[in-house]
Amino acid sequence: KAGVTQTPRYLIKTRGQQVTLSCSPISGHRSVSWYQQTPGQGLQFLFEYFSETQRNKGNFPGRFSGRQFSNSRSEMNVSTLELGDSALYLCASSLADGGLFSYNSPLHFGNGTRLTVT
Amino acid sequence: LAKTTQPISMDSYEGQEVNITCSHNNIATNDYITWYQQFPSQGPRFIIQGYKTKVTNEVASLFIPADRKSSTLSLPRVSLSDTAVYYCLVGSQQTGANNLFFGTGTRLTVIP
Secondary structure, three states, X not given: OOOOEEEOOEEEEOOOOOEEEEEEOOOOOOEEEEEEEEOOOEEEEEEEXXXXXXXXXXXXXXXXXXXXXXXXXXXXXXXXXXHHHOEEEEEEEEOOOOOOOOOOOOOXXXXXXXXXXX | OOOOEOOOEEEEEOXXXXXXXXXOOOOOOOXXXXXXXXXXXXXXXXXXXXXXXXXXXXXXXEEEOOOOOEEXXXXXXXXXXXXXXEEEEEEOOOOOHHHOOOOXXXXXXXXX
């Protein structure tokens, strides 16, 4: 089975621009969640989508948004980029039909998109 | 909040057994414990998951005492390729977004 695929792998943007990141989950996984990882804040949860609906949301400003398509693929968008948005953005998929944290349905992560904002 | 506390870093020599302990004093009845491993510039990778007592798979063992306020990930005979950051995660189906806490993890360095 193919793993979680994230594109692009690296991205450089300028302050004020917007960016869209893509995530293809493992086949059959309907839950897709997004995370931001920085050296200072560690791994932080952004949001989770299940069957095209946002099911959980972390404490990030409205500039961070996402969506999920009928084939479970997901996109994440960050508008009006700030320098502090520079991070590794990770996507994870799981079966998790009952919630973000279902037993025997661990998170399967992609290798992330490294976003640099200059 | 089932937040977790782990040592920031650990060093070990190749071939030794490594035990990484995670404290989760506020663990809820329905919560279970999951451990992930992360290499630089890669996403975390699932290692092992458990609810109580002991769980073992082909790469690690997880020990959970009766009070479940802590858990210990045991890596037998580590090699250089086990150098990574290890995260302990606690939660259940009832875990909401605000309670999803990875913490800073434990940076394990395996020395030749």
